[in-house]
Amino acid sequence: MKADPHHRRGNGGPKLNRARDLLVFGLTFFKEPAMLGSVIPSSRFLVRRALREVDWSQARVVVEYGPGVGTFTGELLKRMTPDAKLLAFETQDDFVRHLQDEIPDPRLEVVHDSAGAAARVLEERGAGPADYVLSGIPFSLMPPDERDAILQNTREMLAPNGTFLVYQFSPTIKKPLQKAFGRVDSEFESRNIPPARVYRCRP
Numbered sequence: 767m768k769a770d771p772h773h774r775r776g777n778g779g780p781k782l783n784r785a786r787d788l789l790v791f792g793l794t795f796f797k798e799p800a801m802l803g804s805v806i807p808s809s810r811f812l813v814r815r816a817l818r819e820v821d822w823s824q825a826r827v828v829v830e831y832g833p834g835v836g837t838f839t840g841e842l843l844k845r846m847t848p849d850a851k852l853l854a855f856e857t858q859d860d861f862v863r864h865l866q867d868e869i870p871d872p873r874l875e876v877v878h879d880s881a882g883a884a885a886r887v888l889e890e891r892g893a894g895p896a897d898y899v900l901s902g903i904p905f906s907l908m909p910p911d912e913r914d915a916i917l918q919n920t921r922e923m924l925a926p927n928g929t930f931l932v933y934q935f936s937p938t939i940k941k942p943l944q945k946a947f948g949r950v951d952s953e954f955e956s957r958n959i960p961p962a963r964v965y966r967c968r969p
């Protein structure tokens with residue numbers, strides 16, 4: 767059988783992978799609740815809603831902020847073309863290790879650093895601009911200066927036709943997004959714990 771580089775390493779099939787993800791996520795939530803903002807990973811409904819307008823043929827450089835246990839990461843990789851690249855920025859050690867162990871895909875690079883470092887890292891690697899940036903980090907629990915710096919850097923590292931996709935549980939992010947980006951649309955997804963809103967922001 768041909769090796770599938772996009773497949774997860776975990777033994778025991780999708781149910782066991784999901785159980786492992788829930789356990790790692792839940793344990794990390796109890797250590798760092800404010801960094802996670804939610805006790806369980808995103809639902810498949812939220813994933814589909816957030817990704818449904820992405821033009822995968824144009825998604826050559828994709829950046830993810832806050833991949834956690836890889837709920838979106840795996841779905842991004844399934845849809846990305848073979849020559850696309852995904853840089854995922856995660857601050858929690860346990861998640862970084864989990865992603866590196868469970869998703870052995872050569873297109874994925876897990877960066878153990880804050881989303882605030884993304885613009886610098888892309889520039890250092892000559893990897894930018896980004897066609898899509900996807901963020902699940904809890905902006906509403908962050909100091910406003912840090913949040914605004916991340917939004918500004920994200921706008922600067924996006925390609926002119928790029929999109930910043932943000933999923934959030936709190937609506938307080940709407941105004942800062944509108945301040946940083948030219949166009950912001952949003953959609954609500956109730957089938958997630960907690961229910962969430964997806965914002966699509968363009969420069």
Ligand SMILES: C[S@@+](CC[C@H](N)C(=O)[O-])C[C@H]1O[C@@H](n2cnc3c(N)ncnc32)[C@H](O)[C@@H]1O
Pocket residue numbers: 801802803804806807808831832833834835836837838855856857858861879880881882902903904
């Ligand atoms: C709500 S969880 C989302 C996890 C996952 N993407 C999902 O949809 O299930 C937020 C994630 O953002 C990470 N995080 C929080 N602040 C961050 C930052 N400044 N830079 C990168 N990751 C961050 C947390 O460790 C956590 O993995």
